[in-house]
Amino acid sequence: MDRSGAAALPRGSMRSDGPDSTRSIGRALGRGATAGTVLALVGELGAGKTQLAKGVADGLDVRSVVNSPTFVLMNEHIGRLRLYHIDAYRLGDPEEALAAGLIDERQADGVVVVEWADRLAGWLPAERLEITLLAPVPDPSVRELRWEAHGPAHERLAAMAMGVP
Numbered sequence: 001m002d003r004s005g006a007a008a009l010p011r012g013s014m015r016s017d018g019p020d021s022t023r024s025i026g027r028a029l030g031r032g033a034t035a036g037t038v039l040a041l042v043g044e045l046g047a048g049k050t051q052l053a054k055g056v057a058d059g060l061d062v063r064s065v066v067n068s069p070t071f072v073l074m075n076e077h078i079g080r081l082r083l084y085h086i087d088a089y090r091l092g093d094p095e096e097a098l099a100a101g102l103i104d105e106r107q108a109d110g111v112v113v114v115e116w117a118d119r120l121a122g123w124l125p126a127e128r129l130e131i132t133l134l135a136p137v138p139d140p141s142v143r144e145l146r147w148e149a150h151g152p153a154h155e156r157l158a159a160m161a162m163g164v165p
């Protein structure tokens with residue numbers, strides 16, 4: 001319980017020593033993902049959100065190339081489960097009607113990975129795993145991945161993929 005009386009959400013943090021390390025964390029998330037998994041990625045440009053998304057795709061046996069969806073807001077990939085890769089960078093206002101179409105209940109059949117998830121605040125499903133990527137030290141290859149699980153399924157996924165550094 002915190003001072004407001006609300007139970008603290010399960011959370012943790014992991015260190016990544018380079019893009020391969022971030023990808024392998026993503027791969028573990030992709031392997032453990034189930035229908036309805038939502039990964040909400042937060043972090044500055046170059047933080048490693050797309051590297052993580054590529055790993056998730058790999059763990060889902062996606063064969064197509066995963067890049068930041070530059071000119072579209074969402075790319076769909078076929079894998080063990082369908083992967084919906086959203087990039088909310090260009091989204092001006094999360095209230096935009098467009099946002100309503102970006103997060104759709106039909107995506108519950110697959111896995112949603114959202115880059116710039118903070119720009120979709122309020123539109124994200126309640127059950128999700130939020131991962132914030134930070135560059136905590138002046139080393140260009142180190143990242144800290146802080147996670148916070150919303151809901152039991154995402155807590156299990158985090159424990160499985162991110163529990164042990």
Ligand SMILES: Nc1ncnc2c1ncn2[C@@H]1O[C@H](COP(=O)(O)OP(=O)(O)O)[C@@H](O)[C@H]1O
Pocket residue numbers: 016017018019020021022043044045046047048049050051052068115140141142143
């Ligand atoms: N530990 C790390 N994890 C992820 N990317 C890293 C790491 N160290 C260095 N990088 C580099 O940082 C960049 C991350 O780019 P990208 O994944 O596209 O970021 P974003 O999608 O958050 O803008 C890549 O050039 C990658 O090689």
Ligand SMILES: [Mg+2]
Pocket residue numbers: 049050068115
């Ligand atoms: Mg990106």
